[in-house]
Amino acid sequence: MAGSGAIEVERTDITCESSFANTEVTPDPKSGVCCLCRNGKSQQKFAMACAIVLCLAITWVASAQLCRETYIPGQFLSPLLCLYFWSSWLIFFYPMYVGIELLVSKGDFPVGQTFRENLHIYGPYDFHVGRFVYKTITLCFLWGLTGYTYVRSLDPGFLETTDISALLTTNHTFVYMLSWIVLFEKFVPLRIFALILSISGVVLFAYADGFGSHSTWGVVLAICSSSALAVFKVLYKKWIGRVSFGQISMFLSIMGKMNRLGNLLTLWPVIIILQYTELEYVKSSVPWNVLCGVAALMIVFQFLSNYTECLTNDLVTGLGMVVAIPMCGVSDYIWRSRTFNGMKFSGVVLSTLGLLLVLVPDSCIGEVCTSCMKHIHTKPNIPPPERRGRRARRDIIRA
Numbered sequence: 045m046a047g048s049g050a051i052e053v054e055r056t057d058i059t060c061e062s063s064f065a066n067t068e069v070t071p072d073p074k075s076g077v078c079c080l081c082r083n084g085k086s087q088q089k090f091a092m093a094c095a096i097v098l099c100l101a102i103t104w105v106a107s108a109q110l111c112r113e114t115y116i117p118g119q120f121l122s123p124l125l126c127l128y129f130w131s132s133w134l135i136f137f138y139p140m141y142v143g144i145e146l147l148v149s150k151g152d153f154p155v156g157q158t159f160r161e162n163l164h165i166y167g168p169y170d171f172h173v174g175r176f177v178y179k180t181i182t183l184c185f186l187w188g189l190t191g192y193t194y195v196r197s198l199d200p201g202f203l204e205t206t207d208i209s210a211l212l213t214t215n216h217t218f219v220y221m222l223s224w225i226v227l228f229e230k231f232v233p234l235r236i237f238a239l240i241l242s243i244s245g246v247v248l249f250a251y252a253d254g255f256g257s258h259s260t261w262g263v264v265l266a267i268c269s270s271s272a273l274a275v276f277k278v279l280y281k282k283w284i285g286r287v288s289f290g291q292i293s294m295f296l297s298i299m300g301k302m303n304r305l306g307n308l309l310t311l312w313p314v315i316i317i318l319q320y321t322e323l324e325y326v327k328s329s330v331p332w333n334v335l336c337g338v339a340a341l342m343i344v345f346q347f348l349s350n351y352t353e354c355l356t357n358d359l360v361t362g363l364g365m366v367v368a369i370p371m372c373g374v375s376d377y378i379w380r381s382r383t384f385n386g387m388k389f390s391g392v393v394l395s396t397l398g399l400l401l402v403l404v405p406d407s408c409i410g411e412v413c414t415s416c417m418k419h420i421h422t423k424p425n426i427p428p429p430e431r432r433g434r435r436a437r438r439d440i441i442r443a
Contacts, residue, residue, distance in 0.1 A: 093360050096352050100345065100364025105371045107341035108205045109379070110334060112198050119328040123195040124315060130339035131191065134300030134346070141293035162294040166283050179283050184302040186276040193269035202262025204382050206372040207249055210392045211266035213365050213399040214242040218274035220402055226278055238401035241394045248391035292350050362403040369396055
């Protein structure tokens with residue numbers, strides 16, 4: 045969930061080296077088509093990116109379908125417990141990072157010094173406890189809001205996982221708009237068109253079963269999750285940017301720790317109210333096996349979407365969602381015997397097209413615009429036809 049977008053806050057002393065992200069997309073001199081597979085090294089990176097896209101799609105679809113199984117009518121309905129449980133697993137990221145570093149360095153790894161350096165998540169200079177706590181609590185709140193509304197929208201009485209996945213893709217267009225306003229990102233008209241397509245898809249989803257139906261609440265929850273995720277990503281880019289593997293691990297572990305402390309210290313009245321009003325209830329044994337499966341899949345997804353960002357680029361994580369949408373549709377059709385009407389199918393198509401347009405790299409947009417301008421200004425040198433005046437025509441007639 046963290047930090048994918050076009051604006052990069054560079055910190056050269058602690059930034060991850062990214063070879064694939066810095067690869068220039070240059071056009072082929074013969075065909076003029078942009079190509080990433082010019083040599084063997086680029087082909088290996090391309091194959092690795094394709095594998096990551098496929099793994100992201102599989103883990104997303106599997107976690108969404110498994111999380112949907114936690115809704116047992118009359119027995120178990122507690123999205124907040126699900127979010128609390130799998131978010132708590134994020135604590136293990138930094139201990140795992142330290143363990144791997146100790147194994148690789150054969151014990152020659154300065155744990156204490158590295159821990160102090162990794163605490164400077166929001167910048168290597170001017171570390172202040174108050175600002176650190178403020179930024180961490182803000183990001184943790186947005187993280188929790190995103191996760192809760194997403195898990196709540198997976199209620200079988202609202203929408204299918206395909207619809208929810210398509211609605212969540214709108215966060216990429218929201219991220220661009222917020223980055224343009226807050227981070228002063230370059231204005232690209234094509235991405236404004238992508239925003240229009242995404243909003244049109246949302247309207248079709250809301251209107252598919254009629255306004256005021258249960259599916260409308262599912263659309264509202266999914267859009268709330270997408271909006272909170274967009275704000276989270278923009279603040280992540282503004283405050284954190286590109287960081288090292290150790291700082292990513294530290295950030296995820298802090299998110300897990302703050303989630304546990306926040307729920308125990310501040311959200312216990314909310315939990316009691318939800319249980320008392322039976323908006324959430326636990327009337328039978330908790331399906332721990334399903335919750336553990338969801339937590340494991342979400343941890344794998346977080347690992348792929350955060351750690352591989354230093355090796356690839358933001359395009360890969362977005363393409364993972366593009367591949368996940370048809371996979372969700374196939375899984376809904378096979379295992380749940382779900383069908384989609386024309387309006388929902390149109391909403392899925394528009395949302396996916398909006399995501400694809402947002403993911404188009406700026407270099408490709410520039411190359412396409414340059415090629416179009418050259419084609420427009422290049423005209424064949426055809427001599428203009430000779431025009432004869434009245435006197436010339438008179439001479440011809442007299443002759």
